Amino acid sequence: MLLNHTAEYAFRAMAILAGNYDSGERVRAKELAELAAIPEHYISKVMRHLVVAGLVEALRGHGGGFRLARAPECITFMDVLDASDWSSEDRRCAFGFGACNPKNPCSLHNAWSQLHGCVNQWARKTTLAEVRSLEHLHAELASQAPPKE
Amino acid sequence: MLLNHTAEYAFRAMAILAGNYDSGERVRAKELAELAAIPEHYISKVMRHLVVAGLVEALRGHGGGFRLARAPECITFMDVLDASDWSSEDRRCAFGFGACNPKNPCSLHNAWSQLHGCVNQWARKTTLAEVRSLEHLHAELASQAPPKE
DNA sequence: GAAACAACGGATACCGATGTCTGTTGAAGG
DNA sequence: CCTTCAACAGACATCGGTATCCGTTGTTTC
Numbered sequence: 001m002l003l004n005h006t007a008e009y010a011f012r013a014m015a016i017l018a019g020n021y022d023s024g025e026r027v028r029a030k031e032l033a034e035l036a037a038i039p040e041h042y043i044s045k046v047m048r049h050l051v052v053a054g055l056v057e058a059l060r061g062h063g064g065g066f067r068l069a070r071a072p073e074c075i076t077f078m079d080v081l082d083a084s085d086w087s088s089e090d091r092r093c094a095f096g097f098g099a100c101n102p103k104n105p106c107s108l109h110n111a112w113s114q115l116h117g118c119v120n121q122w123a124r125k126t127t128l129a130e131v132r133s134l135e136h137l138h139a140e141l142a143s144q145a146p147p148k149e
Numbered sequence: 150m151l152l153n154h155t156a157e158y159a160f161r162a163m164a165i166l167a168g169n170y171d172s173g174e175r176v177r178a179k180e181l182a183e184l185a186a187i188p189e190h191y192i193s194k195v196m197r198h199l200v201v202a203g204l205v206e207a208l209r210g211h212g213g214g215f216r217l218a219r220a221p222e223c224i225t226f227m228d229v230l231d232a233s234d235w236s237s238e239d240r241r242c243a244f245g246f247g248a249c250n251p252k253n254p255c256s257l258h259n260a261w262s263q264l265h266g267c268v269n270q271w272a273r274k275t276t277l278a279e280v281r282s283l284e285h286l287h288a289e290l291a292s293q294a295p296p297k298e
Numbered sequence: 299g300a301a302a303c304a305a306c307g308g309a310t311a312c313c314g315a316t317g318t319c320t321g322t323t324g325a326a327g328g
Numbered sequence: 329c330c331t332t333c334a335a336c337a338g339a340c341a342t343c344g345g346t347a348t349c350c351g352t353t354g355t356t357t358c
Contacts, residue, residue: 002151002268005346012244015256029305037245041348044305051305060305061355077260095161096186107164107280111226114275118267119151126263131256154316178335190318193336200335209335210325299358306353316343323336328329 002119007084009046012036014080017056018072018128026065046084053083072128081123151268156233158195161185163229166205167221167277175214195233202232221277230272 016035020027029047033040047066050056057069068075093100094108102109165184169176178196182189196215199205206218217224242249243257251258 008243011257019256028303039347042346044307045347048306058305059355060303060353062303062357064304064355066305094157107168108160111275111279115268115271118271119264122264122267126260130260177333188317191316194317197336207335208325209323209333211327211333213325213334215335301356301358303356304354307351309349309351311346311348313344313346315345316341318341319339321337321339324334326331326333328331 002115006046007081009036009038009042010050010080010084011077012038013043013046013066014050014055014068014075014128015131017066017068018075018132021068021072021132024067026059026063026067028065032066049083049085050080053079055079055083068128072132075128076124077126077128078120078123151264155195156230158185158187158191159199159229159233160226161187162192162195162215163199163204163217163224163277164280166215166217167224167281170217170221170281173216175208175212175216177214181215198232199229202228204228204232217277221281224277225273226275226277227269227272 013032013036016032017027027035029043030040032038032047033043036043038046047056047058051058051066055069055075057067059065059067093106094112095106097106100106100109162181162185165181166176176184178192179189181187181196182192185192187195196205196207200207200215204218204224206216208214208216242255243261244255246255249255249258
């Protein structure tokens, strides 16, 4: 399993929070659920992991809600994956063989490693800053006359 | 969901069949299940998809079993994924927004596309030939005096 | 300090993917 | 033919991720 539903929810929530980072305001769970299209009663579970991992600050009570704990530039998608109890499975053999390793590879080892390497590289190099910049781009595109095609 | 359990089973089974391709022999479901570490009663479901997709030849009765329908070089991992009722989700928005597209992207669109592009590229360029060659490598390594480290 | 607010946390329910079982169909051997 | 073998096909069971519910804890406001 390379990516599950919960991880995708986490990405969405973080993307919303990243877009809201500059304002400094907190976003309530209910709002966040709506904006990120996450089931309202499930979001607390998703957010919990992100809070425990230190990626998100939570505040209870009046005026409470969620906010990124640090700048979007400093949060990679890998951070989010790690927070969502997702293990990269880098070292797991595609056949489930315990003895599989680079020196004694199973027949799928090479192809498998390439795939995971590729995904991991993406997750490590991509930060929430890219998400935010896209929102800016989006806003700009909407306000400008869109270039043809 | 980027990759499910069934798809992994399919990879394993195909890897075994690829390793057996040169011999021209068929592999029975029971053997295949054991070699590929697939639940014995589940394998028929997995193989069925591969047969219907034309990647594998099945023969019933005495001396029957499974065999690749064409050379490993001509079967990509993408073929296997397609066979396993896996949709690449290339065009699905990360937020599930219907209106999301390159001209009107959601905030995750870019990062999401990169990930899927990366996985798809891997699946398209990797063939079962690479799997087989690794098996050869493995056998060679075992028969030779292993180099230090 | 009482009331409203909102995250926390566990118990439980649900559902789809996975796994199991059983009988059927088709092919080969004698 | 008849028997044996092995894939096929569908019905059914199980399990884990997902989703829901509800009471609790902590914070702010008045």
